Amino acid sequence: MSTTNDGTGFPFFRLLVLTGAIFASVSSEFLPTGLLPEMAAELGVSESRIGLLVTVFAGTVVLTTAPLTVLTRNYSRKWLMVVLLGVFALTNVLCAIAPSYEFLVGARIVGGLAHGLFWAVTGPYAARLVPRHQLARAISVTNAGGTLAFILGVPLATFLGHALGWRLAFGAMAAVVVVFLVFVIVYLPPVAHIVPLTTGEIAVPARKDRSLPAVLIVCVAVVLVITGHNTFYTYIAPWAIQIGGVDEAGVSGLLFVYGAAGAIGLALGGAFGDRFPRGSVNVALAGVALSVLALAVFGTSALPVVIGMIVWSIFFGGVPALMHTRVLHSASERIRDLAAAWLTTAFNVAIGGGALLGGVLLDQFGIAVLPWIASAIIAAALAFVLASDRARLAAHR
Numbered sequence: 001m002s003t004t005n006d007g008t009g010f011p012f013f014r015l016l017v018l019t020g021a022i023f024a025s026v027s028s029e030f031l032p033t034g035l036l037p038e039m040a041a042e043l044g045v046s047e048s049r050i051g052l053l054v055t056v057f058a059g060t061v062v063l064t065t066a067p068l069t070v071l072t073r074n075y076s077r078k079w080l081m082v083v084l085l086g087v088f089a090l091t092n093v094l095c096a097i098a099p100s101y102e103f104l105v106g107a108r109i110v111g112g113l114a115h116g117l118f119w120a121v122t123g124p125y126a127a128r129l130v131p132r133h134q135l136a137r138a139i140s141v142t143n144a145g146g147t148l149a150f151i152l153g154v155p156l157a158t159f160l161g162h163a164l165g166w167r168l169a170f171g172a173m174a175a176v177v178v179v180f181l182v183f184v185i186v187y188l189p190p191v192a193h194i195v196p197l198t199t200g201e202i203a204v205p206a207r208k209d210r211s212l213p214a215v216l217i218v219c220v221a222v223v224l225v226i227t228g229h230n231t232f233y234t235y236i237a238p239w240a241i242q243i244g245g246v247d248e249a250g251v252s253g254l255l256f257v258y259g260a261a262g263a264i265g266l267a268l269g270g271a272f273g274d275r276f277p278r279g280s281v282n283v284a285l286a287g288v289a290l291s292v293l294a295l296a297v298f299g300t301s302a303l304p305v306v307i308g309m310i311v312w313s314i315f316f317g318g319v320p321a322l323m324h325t326r327v328l329h330s331a332s333e334r335i336r337d338l339a340a341a342w343l344t345t346a347f348n349v350a351i352g353g354g355a356l357l358g359g360v361l362l363d364q365f366g367i368a369v370l371p372w373i374a375s376a377i378i379a380a381a382l383a384f385v386l387a388s389d390r391a392r393l394a395a396h397r
Helices: 012-034 036-043 048-072 077-097 101-127 132-164 168-187 214-233 236-242 246-273 275-300 302-317 317-331 333-365 367-396
Strands: none
Touching: 012 048, 012 077, 012 101, 012 132, 012 168, 012 333, 036 132, 036 214, 036 367, 048 101, 048 333, 077 168, 077 214, 077 317, 101 317, 101 333, 132 214, 132 246, 132 317, 214 236, 214 275, 214 317, 214 333, 214 367, 236 246, 236 367, 246 275, 246 302, 246 317, 275 302, 275 367, 302 317, 317 333, 333 367
């Protein structure tokens, strides 16, 4: 049974299979966002209720990821991925044939159950294909699937939905998931994910694992960073139009450029994350805070908004992969899967929390305040990372 790289070099193709699977998963998660009008009109509900499908999905992830990770800890990682991809395909088919809004909500809950566990499995699986000194590079390759989902997956599925109907878009996404399910079966090896006890060693519960404080420190940092980011990013389209002077027709192009710049940041994170693990995170967070602050100060016309968003995205693009790498480095071998589950939970709490905070601030103080608050929260996250690094490294050792 394979446990790591087979010694022939960096397992790029195997990691690309994981990248494709993550691409299909993230595209499925956010597909409703591009099809709000069509879905709302056919099902006879408001667009906000269709938007709640993403919230329901994320909420399910938050509530179920850690318990499901514990319940499935003894199952084969490869075949668990296959089952979860099968669930993704099924839920997309159910969405495609949904006769009512309530049926659609149920299908999204099932998808959320699979999504959180899928992320808890894929990160540690990738870590078992490479030696530790290649971990940031490996995670950057696999996390590119999420970036590509925003650059290509959701826009292409949205175009298909507009042209041929939203139900066909979900059906096409189910077919894409099945393709990568087959790739996982054919090309990915099984891995040994259960660490055996040494002679005389006594098993201890996860809550007593010595690396747990380091894992929790990373998760708190993620909650702060992603909350700050989503406080502003969730409302970037109306902000760009109302404050930034961007034409409404140009918003989709602006978001495409933002996504492409994020891919550059992800590549930079993979290139420098292994050599400078602490410095890469610190520079990225400082860059995000300063670029968002620059948008708050100078973002009153289209050109500085475009430049500011490109810089923001380059710095932020590598942050999720760097944090994923950090939590896997911090966790002991025995709690890697659980650490990945907690990290997934932290991301989804912050995504929902940031959107909620941004909405409250928008209603109370106006949309112009959002980048000011976002940059302050991200600066606080950087301060927390710097202040807690000594404790994190001590627990990691």
